[in-house]
Amino acid sequence: MKKLLFMFLITILIAIGIIYYIDNQKAVLKQPLIPQEDEEQVMEEIQPEEEETEEDVQQENSLTERVSTVFQETLDRIFQREVKIVAIGDSLTRGVGDATEGGGYVGILERTLNQNRHVATFENLGLPGNRSDQLLRRLDQPEIMEELEDADLVLITIGANDILKVTREHFTNLEIDVFIDEQARYEERLKQILEKIQSINENAEIYLLGIYNPFEKYFQDIEELNQIVNAWNTTGSDLTMEMENVTFIPIDDLFADNENPIFADDNFHPNYAGYYLMAERVLEYISKEEEEG
Template structure:
């Protein structure tokens, strides 16, 4: 039974990979991503569609609430630490780009930018997120002059990477997906991620670098596949361990923001976060930044 579920999981990952990562744009899916018996449950959870004006009003209202919690103390702390305008560079995959945010607000990076700079501009942002990026692809991009220059000037670097490495394993073994496939890939993934983090630190040893963890978007609909949580937890443990070995890198866990959350935190693709999910990520990132910088 678990092997059948694994195959179903692999097919879903391949579908998402084709629709979302080849062209980098999130088209509407024509098939559900969950078994038929769970369709009614998902229907109740998905947020109702809103027109563009309602999306903008909701975004503004939530960000105003966020900004109320982002006190003057936090803003002044960051400004006092750097004594100048702070430069924040975000790099990585679709989570950095904000795919799934139906309000087109830029995901968690956009929420951070608007909230931090609401009263006066104390931070500039550059976003180098590319949907579908894996660790091997990010390594290549870290050799590009434009990205190197941005990272050299950064005070804070935000990174999301790793989820697509898991997806790649499934796509390459789609006809006979086994737990061993992920185990075999893990050591190579660890080497690539270590190289990514070391490269980032080498480019700018003075920047504070934050590596965001990975969540499991399939937990709710594939609870019988315990291995999925094991895989995601292993990937997160690897990221946390590697980050702890480098002085200027901090790991930020986000799996708990999505696991068991009864609120609708996923986009219509049931894979990426929606605005609410990104909002939670932004709060978590801000908490770590204010804690580290202050």
């Protein structure tokens, strides 16, 4: 058990270094979004510099075609009028790891939804390094409240940095119990976040994206990692089921056992292809909720 926790500590400390570096960057994703028609070319350019096999090409084309099909079939049906989508949360909202600097999954959604006609206005309020306690405080900022007041849909990513904070504070005595204890506090903060957004805008549809395990591919034998991520995802899922107009979107399965290159060079954040998968999943859930509604 101690050996497993030691390996877990080493991996998390590496992640902490990555987050610390990101937190101290002053300029984040200031480049304009890439045109929708260039996205397939960009996906080819950011793949590892290895000779592509026929299977690689087929997989990439399959991903592009699948996403395109889902998007095109739902656009006219869902968005009968122009809507405002506000994305808020941590580095996954901001799109860190997207080598195109195109805004990650939020940018992909924006370009795709508006590729034929303007149907959605996006506001990306993602802040790398954000924890749930920090996001909760940000919701009191007038400029953020103003954006949320006008939102039709709100997309949220939060929680990964809460797990990293636990590691920083207990790295000399790292036990799974400390994550369980913090999970209860995270649940309370998450509930306050969702309730706060609803108090600002009671009509907005809220979508909470889950957490994934970025170390699963390299440390499959450390089951504690998956247990922690699964438990925190269950917290988010159970909480959203108790609330009106709030939906949980799981993403951990998109990254688990995925042999495609879907992580950025930091081996922590998604790359463009990883964010593409997230964008597809988000639109699938939005489509399902709108049709059921």
